Amino acid sequence: MKTKRIIKGIGWIFLVAGLIFLALVGYSYYFSNYKFIPQGEKFTERVAYIDPETSLLSEGFETCTEYLFDYYNGGDDRTTYIKGKNGLRSFILDNFENRNYTDSGYLNIRFVVNCKGEAGRYIIHENDLNLEAYTFSEDLKNQLLDLTIQLKKWKPLVLRDEATDSYMYLSYRIENGEITQIIP
Amino acid sequence: MEKSLKSYLSLFAVILLFSSCQNTEKKIVEASKYGFHFYQGTPRHMNAFAYSVELDSTIATNWRELSVPYLKRGIPQEWKPYFDKAVEQDAKVWQGWRGYLYLWFYRDYQKAIDDFDATDILTPDFIDAPQGHSVDFWRGIAYLGLKDYTNSIAYFDKHITKETDETGEDWVELEAFLFRGIAHYENGNNDAALQDFNKMLFYGKNKSADAKYHKALIFKQNNQMEEAKRLVQEATIDFDAGFFNSRPYVETLRQIYKEDLLLLKNKLDEN
Numbered sequence: 001m002k003t004k005r006i007i008k009g010i011g012w013i014f015l016v017a018g019l020i021f022l023a024l025v026g027y028s029y030y031f032s033n034y035k036f037i038p039q040g041e042k043f044t045e046r047v048a049y050i051d052p053e054t055s056l057l058s059e060g061f062e063t064c065t066e067y068l069f070d071y072y073n074g075g076d077d078r079t080t081y082i083k084g085k086n087g088l089r090s091f092i093l094d095n096f097e098n099r100n101y102t103d104s105g106y107l108n109i110r111f112v113v114n115c116k117g118e119a120g121r122y123i124i125h126e127n128d129l130n131l132e133a134y135t136f137s138e139d140l141k142n143q144l145l146d147l148t149i150q151l152k153k154w155k156p157l158v159l160r161d162e163a164t165d166s167y168m169y170l171s172y173r174i175e176n177g178e179i180t181q182i183i184p
Numbered sequence: 185m186e187k188s189l190k191s192y193l194s195l196f197a198v199i200l201l202f203s204s205c206q207n208t209e210k211k212i213v214e215a216s217k218y219g220f221h222f223y224q225g226t227p228r229h230m231n232a233f234a235y236s237v238e239l240d241s242t243i244a245t246n247w248r249e250l251s252v253p254y255l256k257r258g259i260p261q262e263w264k265p266y267f268d269k270a271v272e273q274d275a276k277v278w279q280g281w282r283g284y285l286y287l288w289f290y291r292d293y294q295k296a297i298d299d300f301d302a303t304d305i306l307t308p309d310f311i312d313a314p315q316g317h318s319v320d321f322w323r324g325i326a327y328l329g330l331k332d333y334t335n336s337i338a339y340f341d342k343h344i345t346k347e348t349d350e351t352g353e354d355w356v357e358l359e360a361f362l363f364r365g366i367a368h369y370e371n372g373n374n375d376a377a378l379q380d381f382n383k384m385l386f387y388g389k390n391k392s393a394d395a396k397y398h399k400a401l402i403f404k405q406n407n408q409m410e411e412a413k414r415l416v417q418e419a420t421i422d423f424d425a426g427f428f429n430s431r432p433y434v435e436t437l438r439q440i441y442k443e444d445l446l447l448l449k450n451k452l453d454e455n
Contacts, residue, residue: 036214036215036231037231041234043230043231043234047224047225048257072256106290108260110259125261127260131260170258171290181291183289183290184258184433
């Protein structure tokens with residue numbers, strides 16, 4: 001009789017503990033997936049995300065890890081072109097030809113630099129000087145993309161003494177067909 | 185009886201309304217706290233702030249938080265509408281900030297100046313200081329970017345004079361002397377430039393690759409080669425030790441690199 005009561009008591013404890021556990025799991029799931037989620041457009045990927053399926057020069061390009069950092073995460077060890085900003089600027093400006101372009105705006109090229117310092121997965125954003133959507137002349141866009149792709153060797157991002165993968169971008173500020181700034 | 189019932193119902197409606205407003209405010213605060221737990225630009229971060237602006241679109245800081253990941257990753261067409269919303273909701277706080285972002289992330293010096301100038305009207309009795317420096321300091325840099333040395337120097341003079349009068353010259357940020365010195369140098373006034381570079385070194389414990397590099401350029405122009413060589417050597421030591429002007433996300437204005445020092449050294453050695 002006494003044993004029966006003890007077993008019953010233990011049973012109730014397990015039942016209550018199980019219900020509390022399920023409630024916690026349920027609440028965590030709700031918290032992660034439904035609370036603080038907008039009714040309208042929802043974000044499903046990181047802002048920096050570049051889809052390997054749709055970006056340029058993705059075939060054969062591999063990252064070292066699943067997670068890609070951002071170029072600036074390393075502070076002084078951030079992702080940089082192997083010949084530095086001066087080297088990058090010299091290469092682009094020495095090789096860019098203004099073929100009677102009249103375009104003005106920002107031609108931004110985002111890409112990935114892997115832990116080996118290789119670049120790939122290029123995508124392009126085109127804006128006018130007011131940062132509204134804009135379409136550059138095809139020739140200018142292809143020329144700058146081609147020159148950017150020729151920047152083959154990069155110093156990868158280093159975090160905790162280890163080279164790693166990162167998202168990178170170059171922004172060409174163009175005024176009347178001339179490159180006036182290369183950011184960052 | 186009827187009157188009492190109406191009063192009780194009205195009171196109940198007021199309490200209900202008040203508690204639902206409080207709930208919305210509480211939700212927004214919770215959402216922000218939740219969002220800040222996650223790395224900028226991740227879905228949980230962005231969704232939390234998108235949720236907040238759905239509940240209340242008048243809170244400028246939430247619009248600004250949505251814009252930041254796009255700013256840092258070279259996606260301006262997404263940055264602009266979010267940040268413009270922040271300015272629309274609270275121009276006094278965020279228009280000066282937008283000027284700062286136009287200056288550094290887009291190198292649009294005129295748009296930066298326009299936003300800094302707007303702060304003079306928005307807060308006429310106060311000099312705003314987005315990202316910790318006065319709008320006069322930032323205008324000095326923006327005008328230097330435009331190579332408008334007259335205005336650049338004028339704004340640095342205004343900023344430095346004010347800071348000196350209020351707290352002492354030793355409180356002026358070293359970059360103010362550096363950039364004003366560069367403006368003087370590019371404008372052909374080497375004596376004034378040297379004064380500023382020397383001030384930077386005085387207050388910076390004699391450690392600045394930038395100041396010494398620019399001084400070396402001036403001494404080279406004056407044909408004082410040995411002094412120029414000594415300065416380049418010291419500048420290189422300072423550079424290797426990390427004493428050079430730079431910014432966290434983007435190149436700074438007139439940034440110098442190791443190869444600039446090597447190039448100058450080689451030119452001096454040829455003489």
